[in-house]
Amino acid sequence: MTRSRIAACLIGLGVGLGAAVTAGADDSAFTSGTSLDDVKGPEIYSHICQGCHMPGGAGAVGAGAYPKLAGDPALVSWQYVALTVLNGKNGMPPFGLPADQVMETRAAHLSDAQIADVVNYVRTSFGNRYKDKATPGQVAALPHPGRPAAP
Numbered sequence: 001m002t003r004s005r006i007a008a009c010l011i012g013l014g015v016g017l018g019a020a021v022t023a024g025a026d027d028s029a030f031t032s033g034t035s036l037d038d039v040k041g042p043e044i045y046s047h048i049c050q051g052c053h054m055p056g057g058a059g060a061v062g063a064g065a066y067p068k069l070a071g072d073p074a075l076v077s078w079q080y081v082a083l084t085v086l087n088g089k090n091g092m093p094p095f096g097l098p099a100d101q102v103m104e105t106r107a108a109h110l111s112d113a114q115i116a117d118v119v120n121y122v123r124t125s126f127g128n129r130y131k132d133k134a135t136p137g138q139v140a141a142l143p144h145p146g147r148p149a150a151p
Contacts, residue, residue, distance in 0.1 A: 041121030057126035070126035078134040081119045094145040112139040
């Protein structure tokens, strides 16, 4: 893919999301909780996830190895996907950190509802057809980074 095509794709991602879109995932404007409040699963994927997992969930190999999400049998478990988003994995940052710790890692903070939404989006897109849905309450019950363990 040429640089101009990549630039065009990145600019094209900005349509319809307002201020949250003009920044990159490592920009403090994008990681601000107020700029992400109304962002849903497809937009979360396009602005946070597809940089590594690629459009269409195809995955990538190059400077790192980013697993494909299209047709991935590991996605059968919504809990697995939610825990991966919450806690990060293999160099992927945690997106479930408390909001006051986000600036230390430069990862975006996603609410439990947003994590459920992006989990459900990935599990029903890219050829994946998993029907059970994660709810914000179910995500809230999972272990979160920076949160004390339940007794």
